Amino acid sequence: MVEKKVKKQKLEDHEVEGNKDIAKRVYEKLDNIVTQIKNNHNPTFTTKVRGLSNVYYDEKKQFIQLGDKQVTRPFLNLGAARKFMQTMIVADKCHEYLLHDKTASIREIYYELKHTVKGTKENTFDGQEESNDVIVDLEHSVNTIREKLGLQADPKGSLYGDITLIDRKHENDEFNASKLGRGGWSIMSRIEPEEIEIKDVNADYLLVVETAAMYGRLIEEKFPKQNKCILIGTSGQAARGSRRLIHRLNKEFNLPVVVFTDGDPYGWYIYSVIKSGSMALAAHSKFLAVPDAKFVGMTLTDVEHYGLENVTEKMKDGDVKRAKELMNYDWFKSAGWQKEIKLAIEKKIRIEQQALANKSLDFVAKEYLPKKIENNIFVE
Amino acid sequence: MVEKKVKKQKLEDHEVEGNKDIAKRVYEKLDNIVTQIKNNHNPTFTTKVRGLSNVYYDEKKQFIQLGDKQVTRPFLNLGAARKFMQTMIVADKCHEYLLHDKTASIREIYYELKHTVKGTKENTFDGQEESNDVIVDLEHSVNTIREKLGLQADPKGSLYGDITLIDRKHENDEFNASKLGRGGWSIMSRIEPEEIEIKDVNADYLLVVETAAMYGRLIEEKFPKQNKCILIGTSGQAARGSRRLIHRLNKEFNLPVVVFTDGDPYGWYIYSVIKSGSMALAAHSKFLAVPDAKFVGMTLTDVEHYGLENVTEKMKDGDVKRAKELMNYDWFKSAGWQKEIKLAIEKKIRIEQQALANKSLDFVAKEYLPKKIENNIFVE
Numbered sequence: 120m121v122e123k124k125v126k127k128q129k130l131e132d133h134e135v136e137g138n139k140d141i142a143k144r145v146y147e148k149l150d151n152i153v154t155q156i157k158n159n160h161n162p163t164f165t166t167k168v169r170g171l172s173n174v175y176y177d178e179k180k181q182f183i184q185l186g187d188k189q190v191t192r193p194f195l196n197l198g199a200a201r202k203f204m205q206t207m208i209v210a211d212k213c214h215e216y217l218l219h220d221k222t223a224s225i226r227e228i229y230y231e232l233k234h235t236v237k238g239t240k241e242n243t244f245d246g247q248e249e250s251n252d253v254i255v256d257l258e259h260s261v262n263t264i265r266e267k268l269g270l271q272a273d274p275k276g277s278l279y280g281d282i283t284l285i286d287r288k289h290e291n292d293e294f295n296a297s298k299l300g301r302g303g304w305s306i307m308s309r310i311e312p313e314e315i316e317i318k319d320v321n322a323d324y325l326l327v328v329e330t331a332a333m334y335g336r337l338i339e340e341k342f343p344k345q346n347k348c349i350l351i352g353t354s355g356q357a358a359r360g361s362r363r364l365i366h367r368l369n370k371e372f373n374l375p376v377v378v379f380t381d382g383d384p385y386g387w388y389i390y391s392v393i394k395s396g397s398m399a400l401a402a403h404s405k406f407l408a409v410p411d412a413k414f415v416g417m418t419l420t421d422v423e424h425y426g427l428e429n430v431t432e433k434m435k436d437g438d439v440k441r442a443k444e445l446m447n448y449d450w451f452k453s454a455g456w457q458k459e460i461k462l463a464i465e466k467k468i469r470i471e472q473q474a475l476a477n478k479s480l481d482f483v484a485k486e487y488l489p490k491k492i493e494n495n496i497f498v499e
Numbered sequence: 500m501v502e503k504k505v506k507k508q509k510l511e512d513h514e515v516e517g518n519k520d521i522a523k524r525v526y527e528k529l530d531n532i533v534t535q536i537k538n539n540h541n542p543t544f545t546t547k548v549r550g551l552s553n554v555y556y557d558e559k560k561q562f563i564q565l566g567d568k569q570v571t572r573p574f575l576n577l578g579a580a581r582k583f584m585q586t587m588i589v590a591d592k593c594h595e596y597l598l599h600d601k602t603a604s605i606r607e608i609y610y611e612l613k614h615t616v617k618g619t620k621e622n623t624f625d626g627q628e629e630s631n632d633v634i635v636d637l638e639h640s641v642n643t644i645r646e647k648l649g650l651q652a653d654p655k656g657s658l659y660g661d662i663t664l665i666d667r668k669h670e671n672d673e674f675n676a677s678k679l680g681r682g683g684w685s686i687m688s689r690i691e692p693e694e695i696e697i698k699d700v701n702a703d704y705l706l707v708v709e710t711a712a713m714y715g716r717l718i719e720e721k722f723p724k725q726n727k728c729i730l731i732g733t734s735g736q737a738a739r740g741s742r743r744l745i746h747r748l749n750k751e752f753n754l755p756v757v758v759f760t761d762g763d764p765y766g767w768y769i770y771s772v773i774k775s776g777s778m779a780l781a782a783h784s785k786f787l788a789v790p791d792a793k794f795v796g797m798t799l800t801d802v803e804h805y806g807l808e809n810v811t812e813k814m815k816d817g818d819v820k821r822a823k824e825l826m827n828y829d830w831f832k833s834a835g836w837q838k839e840i841k842l843a844i845e846k847k848i849r850i851e852q853q854a855l856a857n858k859s860l861d862f863v864a865k866e867y868l869p870k871k872i873e874n875n876i877f878v879e
Contacts, residue, residue: 222719224712227856230810234857242809273711273734277654277685286680289718294679300666300695305657305685308715315680331653332604335688338669339602354653429622430610476607477614 128371130312133263133405137313141267142217145210148260152207161195164206167259167402174401176449181410182395183450185259185402201241205253208232208243213257216269220288222309224271225251264406266363271308276361277331279303279338280349281321282368288314296349301338306351308360310367320372322349324492327365327412329353329380329389333472333483340484346492349374356389362407365393369409376409377492382417383434383469384441387451387460390414395450413497415488417470419462425487430474434467455499508751510692513643513785517693521647522597525590528640532587541575544586547639547782554781556829561790562775563830565639565782581621585633588612588623593637596649600668602689604651605631644786646743651688656741657711659683659718660729661701662748668694676729681718686731688740690747700752704872705729707737707745707792709760709769713852713863720864726872729754736769742787745773749789756789757872762797763814763849764821767831767840770794775830793877795868797850799842805867810854814847835879 148164155162167173168188177184192199192206212232216223223231229250232243244250258265265271278296284304286292296304307315326348328334334352337343343350349368353361368374378393380386394412396404422431434442445451446460463469475483490496528544535542547553548568557564572579572586592612596603603611609630615622624630638645645651658676664684666672676684687695706728708714714732717723723730729748733741748754758773760766774792776784802811814822825831826840843849855863870876 221860222715223856223860224715224853226712226851226853227716227860230851230854230856231860233810235809271712271715274657274682274715275711275734284680286682289681292678292680294674298672299674299679299684300664300672300687301669302654302666302685302687304679305682307680307682308711331655331688332606332651335602335604335651335654336607354655429615430613471606471610473604473606474610476603476610480601480603480607480611 128373130367130371131405134367134370135312136263136267137311138217138220138267138269141261141263142214144261144263145214145217145257145268149207149210149214161193162203163191163193164203164256165189165191165260166256169255169259171398174398176395177404178449180404181450182404182408183398183401184404202253204236205243205249206256209250209253210257213268213270222269222271224273224308225254225265228254228270259402262402264403266309266311266359272359274306274308274360275354275358276306277303277334277352277354278306278349278364279334279352280343281347282317282349283319285316285318286314287316293318297343301335303334303338303350303352306358306360306364308358310360310363312367317367317371320349320368320374321347322374323347324375324377325349325351325365325368326488327351327353327357327376327378327393328472329355329386330472333379336473336480337484337488340481342484342488345484346489348377353389357393359407362393366407366409369411376412377415377497378412379415379472379488380417381469381471382419382421382463383471384438384445386417387414387445388441391445391448391450413499415491415497417472417474418459418498419466419468419470420459421487422468422470425475425478427470427474427477430477431466431468431470434463434469438469439464439467453499459498508753510747510751511785514747514750515692516643516647517691518597518600518647518649521641521643522594524641524643525594525597525637525648529587529590529594541573542583543571543573544583544636545569545571545640546636549635549639551778554778556775557784558829560784561830562784562788563778563781564776564784582633584616585623585629586636589630589633590637593648593650602649602651604653604688605634605645608634608650639782644783646689646691646739652739654686654688654740655734655738656686657683657714657732657734658686658729658744659714659732660723661727662697662729663699665696665698666694667696673698677723681715683714683718683730683732686738686740686744688738690740690743692747697747697751700729700748700754701727702729702754703727704755704757705731705745705748706868707731707733707756707758707773708852709733709735709766710852713759716853716860717864717868720861722864722868725864726869728757733769737773739787742773746787746789749791756792757795757877758792759795759852759868760797761849761851762799762801762843763851764818764825766797767794767825767836768821771825771828771830793879795871795877797852797854798839798878799846799848799850800839801867802848802850805855805858807850807854807857810857811846811848811850814843814849818849819844819847833879839878
């Protein structure tokens with residue numbers, strides 16, 4: 120069995136910072152620029168270099184990181200002035216959100232700030248990709264995540280199980296996610312400690328499942344109750360809100376995390392993003408990654424072990440290509456993963472979670488998951 | 500303002516039928532076939548003809564319907580025998596689900612029943628499209644929806660507001676969707692009266708919004724409380740579970756339904772499916788449609804009225820083509836809709852819900868929606 124040690128832990132500082140802390144840092148950045156201007160200096164804005172050249176896998180921390188390379192943008196430069204202006208208005212708007220406890224989606228801040236600059240024919244933004252880009256610069260510059268800047272992505276994912284949450288910014292609503300029928304709680308896009316308190320967790324581990332249908336299956340079979348676990352259904356690639364909640368349950372409650380996806384490159388990648396972070400969000404692994412997450416299945420070994428040959432699917436050429444890419448990632452270099460991916464490429468097959476229904480509907484809940492988790496049969 | 504008359508109503512018989520009712524009908528179908536075989540007749544299975552030739556818009560009921568044309572499949576026919584076999588095993592399996600209060604996703608029933616028929620090289624199914632197809636036949640033959648056969652689609656969508664639900668099949672969990680923080684309830688894929696009781700609704704109307712971000716915005720602005728409404732976020736095209744819940748709130752509680760989407764063909768279609776049903780599910784409108792649903796926006800008139808020209812987006816050629824198609828649908832023939840769609844095609848622009856942030860973040864909640872809803876400014 121995975122280790123049991125559910126007890127509330129203190130989170131690191133960068134995790135618990137609230138609106139006032141971040142507002143202060145944004146203000147200092149902006150104030151510094153004003154000072155530069157007053158002193159007749161060419162104002163500059165410093166952020167981190169993005170892209171593969173500054174991304175690496177941190178062997179010790181076991182997650183993807185953004186390196187220390189910096190880039191400094193001067194205002195008095197024809198190529199940089201526009202982006203500088205965009206950075207300033209986004210930083211200013213986020214500062215305003217933080218002071219007033221407001222949040223906005225990244226689409227909203229784009230629309231909110233889009234206008235033609237007075238006395239010119241210049242638009243502040245010509246498309247959302249421009250404001251998105253500046254938001255990432257700001258995250259890196261202030262060394263935090265957009266959620267702490269009052270911004271949010273679209274939410275996705277559901278939570279079920281004996282866990283009590285309090286929404287401190289919403290009338291201190293307190294609710295237990297095992298009392299919401301079979302639907303569960305619709306996970307918010309922002310799960311910051313200042314706003315969402317995880318009051319209590321009564322579980323031995325957290326099971327993260329890829330498909331909404333498997334989430335429903337396990338609830339119908341009373342799996343979370345019988346196995347004393349919390350359940351999160353990600354409905355495909357996990358949204359940032361779901362990842363932040365998974366991370367917090369792991370850090371704050373030492374809750375072991377077990378990931379259950381389809382046995383294919385898409386499923387493996389869902390697992391690896393939860394565990395090690397992603398290259399696109401390399402700077403944010405310390406807020407989102409769960410290095411000790413375990414992968415329980417589906418595996419190609421399962422196919423033979425449980426006699427599921429008849430319900431595998433063929434891998435398409437694109438899947439095989441993707442599998443080969445994953446094999447080369449540092450965080451898939453373990454013997455277990457190399458063997459697993461190799462087997463899939465050789466057999467050119469994939470296996471879905473729901474294929475276990477071929478044994479019987481309740482097989483996954485009564486047999487497959489309990490046995491594998493109890494006996495620590497993970498791909499490692 | 501939309502009309503207020505929230506009082507629990509009795510639903511029609513076809514809506515409240517439970518597992519035993521449907522199991523009985525499935526059994527009779529199967530028993531009839533056994534009798535035919537025992538009498539040495541060539542057994543037949545009768546269902547409805549699908550496709551455009553049997554689909555029409557019912558002007559009186561104001562939704563899309565499937566006609567009465569039937570098709571009868573004989574077992575002793577080389578072209579029909581395989582499908583006949585598939586229909587029998589799916590019907591038998593659904594009957595088993597209903598007797599044991601089980602449910603399965605359509606992917607699970609496919610996997611559960613997929614095998615090689617003993618003594619042959621014939622697979623029961625060669626792909627899920629084959630089992631899906633037979634499921635629709637069965638729905639039509641038994642005159643119900645798959646949810647009442649124990650089957651389900653993937654859930655999607657969230658519910659927020661002063662509404663109390665009871666999950667009768669899950670420890671009678673009782674919860675109020677205004678007490679779940681800003682996330683709300685994750686709407687299940689099956690919302691059948693036998694299982695999910697809507698105990699109480701304290702609201703003047705139901706607002707259905709297209710995007711998860713707008714759902715979040717309105718909760719942050721305390722719109723549902725201040726305007727005494729229930730909120731459902733569909734996250735794009737509404738899933739069957741969300742549609743069934745919207746339909747039930749309208750039928751069971753006479754709750755007026757107001758739909759709020761982007762002003763583009765995709766948004767209009769989301770609205771029209773909620774209101775009039777869809778051609779693909781023509782047989783199910785009586786379980787899902789809401790003929791008196793109102794469309795509040797976004798509209799092309801809004802663009803001029805609120806000075807949003809700067810935050811419109813260009814319609815792509817595909818959008819224009821789709822808009823022209825919609826203009827020809829019977830359920831978009833009203834003067835209001837013809838004018839709206841024509842205007843969009845002429846200007847070749849679309850307008851998103853979130854573009855209202857250009858006025859201010861809370862504009863949608865404090866100004867736009869309350870004024871339009873109070874003054875009945877709907878596209879009709």
